[in-house]
Amino acid sequence: MDQKSLDALKLHQDHQGKLSIESVVPLKSKSDLALAYTPGVAAPCIEINADPEKVYQYTMKGRLVAIVTDGSAVLGLGNIGAKAAIPVMEGKAALLKTFANVDGFPICLDTQDSDEIIDAVVKIAPVFGAIMLEDIAAPKCVYIERKLQEKLDIPVCHDDQHGTAMVVGAAMINAARFLIKPLNTQRVVISGTGAAGSAICRLLKALGVKTINAFNKQGIMTKKKYDDYDFVLKELLDEGIVDSIDNYTADSLATLMKNADAFIGVSAPNIVTVDMVRSMNSDAIVFAMANPTPEIMPDLAIHGKAAVVGTGRSDFPNQINNVLVFPGLYKGALEARLKVISMDTKINVSKALASLIADEDLRSDYILPDIFDKRVTPTIVQAVVTGK
Numbered sequence: 001m002d003q004k005s006l007d008a009l010k011l012h013q014d015h016q017g018k019l020s021i022e023s024v025v026p027l028k029s030k031s032d033l034a035l036a037y038t039p040g041v042a043a044p045c046i047e048i049n050a051d052p053e054k055v056y057q058y059t060m061k062g063r064l065v066a067i068v069t070d071g072s073a074v075l076g077l078g079n080i081g082a083k084a085a086i087p088v089m090e091g092k093a094a095l096l097k098t099f100a101n102v103d104g105f106p107i108c109l110d111t112q113d114s115d116e117i118i119d120a121v122v123k124i125a126p127v128f129g130a131i132m133l134e135d136i137a138a139p140k141c142v143y144i145e146r147k148l149q150e151k152l153d154i155p156v157c158h159d160d161q162h163g164t165a166m167v168v169g170a171a172m173i174n175a176a177r178f179l180i181k182p183l184n185t186q187r188v189v190i191s192g193t194g195a196a197g198s199a200i201c202r203l204l205k206a207l208g209v210k211t212i213n214a215f216n217k218q219g220i221m222t223k224k225k226y227d228d229y230d231f232v233l234k235e236l237l238d239e240g241i242v243d244s245i246d247n248y249t250a251d252s253l254a255t256l257m258k259n260a261d262a263f264i265g266v267s268a269p270n271i272v273t274v275d276m277v278r279s280m281n282s283d284a285i286v287f288a289m290a291n292p293t294p295e296i297m298p299d300l301a302i303h304g305k306a307a308v309v310g311t312g313r314s315d316f317p318n319q320i321n322n323v324l325v326f327p328g329l330y331k332g333a334l335e336a337r338l339k340v341i342s343m344d345t346k347i348n349v350s351k352a353l354a355s356l357i358a359d360e361d362l363r364s365d366y367i368l369p370d371i372f373d374k375r376v377t378p379t380i381v382q383a384v385v386t387g388k
Contacts, residue, residue, distance in 0.1 A: 018090040019106075056129070056337070065104040065330050066128040067092050068121055070112045073137040073160070073195070076291050082108040085135060092134060092159075092326075100327035100377050102334065104132070114140045118147050125152050129334045132326070133158040138194035139232040155333045155341045161199035162346060163322030163329070164289075167368070168264060169203045169350030171287060171320050174357055174367040175308040179283045181261065187211040189260045191253055191295060192267030193221065193242075198232050200264060205241045206343055207350065213260070214242045216267075219251040254279070261285065269293035277304025287311070289320055308364050317365035324368065325349060328377040332384025345384055352383035 012018070026032050034040050044058035056062040071085035089106030096104040105128075109120055121131060131154065133145055141158050148156040157163075176183050188209050190197050193216040201212050214221040214236070218228055223237055223244040236242040248255050257263055257276045262285035265272065272295040277286060286301040288294035289312040298316050301309045310318030329349060333341060356369045356379055369376055382388075 012087060017087070018094045055126075059127075060103065061127060061129050062334055062337075063101075063103050064128050065093075065096060065102060065130045065132050065334075066107050066121070066124065067096075067104045067132045067134055068107045068109065068117070069133070069135045070109050070117055071135065072112050073141075074135040079112075079137065082110045089134060092132065095323055096327050096330060098327075099323070100331040100381075102327065102331050104330075114144050114147075117144055118151070121148055122151050125154065128154065129337075130154050130330055131156040132330065133160075135160065136195075138198070139230040141195050142198070142232050149340055153339050155338045157329070157333075157341045158195065158199075159322055159326050160195045162203075162341065163326045164196040164266070164320075165199040165203040166325045166329070166346050166349045167320050167322055167353065168200050168287065168289075169207055169346070170324075170353035171310055171318065171367055172204060172209070172262065172285070173207065173350060173354040174362060175262070175285045177354075177359065178362040178364065178367060179285070179307055181283055182208075184208045184210050186261040187213065187259070188262040188264060189253075189256050190214045190242075191263070191265040191271065192216060192290075193233055193236070194266070196266040196289075197264075198236060200266065201236055201241050203343075203346055203350065206347055211243050212241065213245055213256050215253045215256050220245055220248055220256055222246055222248075263287065263295075265289055265295035267295060269295065272296035272301075274300050274304040277301050277306050280304075280306075283307040285309075287318075287320055308367060310367065314371075318367050319371070320368065321371065323371055324353060324376055325380060328380025329384060331377065332381040335381065336385045338384070344387065348383040348387060349380055352379050355379070 071081040093104035096102040258279040286306040287310040
């Protein structure tokens, strides 16, 4: 075990996790107790019973997010279950609090049955102002999100899908702006069509990308393989989000990347070579986001003549990480009392995040603001609340 892992274990052990629950009101006297608990607590109960909307006024609902997982697709660790997923969900809650002053609570469910997850979340939803789904395997994550949004009057968002997609959207907007290569002229290749990949396809198409081709474990996405696909992939083809390629010489990623303008990887390590990047069009964009080892290391992508390169890692320029988005997204959704996070909201967030870098500041190694840039959260909150 390396030193960084040992340090992480010590941090978690010393603090017994990363979260605590503290009262925001004083409880130092009998009069304090009489207001915060019995008999005073009856007053807000009566008000909420008479007008359920007042739950936002008198309780923590308006600032509390449920962070829900079944542990079936955690980071690069895979299906590690509910208990082993707790540290990641605590981390998400810590990020919400640190970057947006929003309270989050980990809900790690000891079931991987989609309908049981839906039923459990519906039953606990009254105390929460929003639901963040996290680290749930595809394609069931899409089914769970859709069903919960149908049943609940608060926003439900699978962060692995949409948080990632919104940051990729901002990165593509700025890469296109830097290279003077409009999105509506580009052919983008996406490797990996799971939770993140499918959402990236949808958002990029909504942002105006001309052509999207995709590659997954079954090879090049094409209507010829339609019957082999799950419902998520079938929808991408049916709706024209992913453009089917029916004639190809070899069913390979290398074939797909030839003469592409951009490559976006949310798939597997070391599957892209220098020659594959070199076969792309000039001024190529390469976002290799597999973690911890990307599809191609940045130095190799640059050696292959990529003009703009990004990864999911913090130790390379242009980190594409959903922490740039989700704190502000949820703070804005709670402030605006959104019932759903729509495609328009996602587009607005991507554009707002991209706008933080002025034309004169754009560089090949600076297309996204830093995670600790204090402008990020308020800018995203404003985009969510105002719809601009």
